[in-house]
């Protein structure tokens with residue numbers, strides 16, 4: 244997706260994203276991958292290594308979409324919990340969830356070793372610790388369910404090994420991992436190119452044709468191939484099917500430096516909903532300190548415009564526990580929560596020879612790596628025991644998933660009701676200050692109006708170009724966010740920051756509202 248005015252993540256600060264020559268003209272390939280994040284580059288890696296002629300396209304830089312906003316925890320401790328997965332997907336499903344996520348960590352380690360990628364990869368322990376809403380019996384149930392799913396060596400410990408703060412009881416998962424995402428992607432990209440793959444950035448795909456010989460296209464380019472793989476976080480080629488099965492949430496991250504050794508190299512998460520997630524990362528060129536990276540405070544995309552308060556709460560939560568002098572970085576990302584708690588990886592249900600990966604929940608790094616293994620197997624005709632669990636066309640019959648499906652889709656219906664002319668947020672454009680946006684009502688229509696720093700008022704139709712929900716202003720990231728399926732647009736409307744929309748908001752003639 245296109246870049247925005249957002250803050251840079253710790254990865255982007257230390258490792259500028261990589262751009263490659265834009266593709267022009269019409270080319271052919273065995274496989275074309277759309278999206279150069281962790282999922283797309285992982286798919287490209289496995290296929291290029293297997294001798295396939297692969298083309299990767301992205302409208303942004305490599306890792307310039309949601310992957311670059313990660314905190315890069317590599318974990319098989321499922322964030323929707325094994326005790327829940329067992330109920331929804333059965334014991335076999337929970338076992339495959341464990342095998343695939345643990346297998347993803349192992350695969351990343353192998354790729355790092357085989358390609359000598361310097362990305363700060365290391366094995367670390369992970370810990371679930373209790374939020375005020377749970378007691379230790381929750382950890383005991385999770386330990387037992389995770390062990391039934393195949394996790395080894397789990398134990399409940401009296402506290403996480405941190406001196407400055409007593410976490411209380413925690414469930415320790417050995418053999419998890421962490422890395423620097425953009426350094427890893429740089430290594431993957433080099434390996435893909437060495438195997439003959441072609442990587443292009445600055446190519447915005449707005450057409451996907453399925454069939455015996457599928458094809459993707461955009462302004463001045465096209466690629467036809469035997470298979471198309473859509474790794475765009477939210478599928479941009481699909482209007483409805485997949486978007487009824489998942490819901491977009493924004494999550495928030497703060498980072499500050501602490502003395503090296505003040506917090507050990509571990510991952511830890513509390514059991515709140517939304518939960519806090521914490522890790523450290525070496526500071527390049529400064530062995531005396533490390534980044535402490537703390538995330539949480541999630542909300543449904545487009546449902547709130549209070550990011551400043553959410554960052555402040557994250558900083559306060561962190562200061563209560565750790566010796567952070569100042570917070571230098573803050574950023575936000577989007578996660579897609581699948582209604583039955585497992586992501587969607589595999590054949591597109593309605594598009595022949597199109598494959599997709601979406602619904603990462605909070606585990607995008609392992610999920611994207613699983614996509615690399617699973618989709619490459621499907622394309623190469625190799626059996627993969629994970630296919631059924633992640634099948635995008637699956638129907639999961641459980642009360643939990645049916646309830647979540649209903650809640651999320653009723654919520655979309657409520658947001659569609661905002662189409663009715665109930666009034667704008669401000670009476671006229673004169674009330675919008677430089678750098679701010681607001682919805683205006685003009686007759687029966689809603690207008691997304693943004694005043695830039697020079698004082699010019701930019702006006703667009705406020706109806707999302709995906710399925711027509713009314714977008715909401717995000718004052719922290721200066722974007723228009725759609726509350727229905729997570730599309731996001733630049734402040735002036737014409738650029739798409741997140742799918743599923745593929746075209747910007749419709750520009751209206753300049754006119755003071």
Ligand code: FES
Pocket residue numbers: 707708709710711712725726727728729730742743744
């Ligand atoms: Fe679907 Fe906006 S993202 S209507």
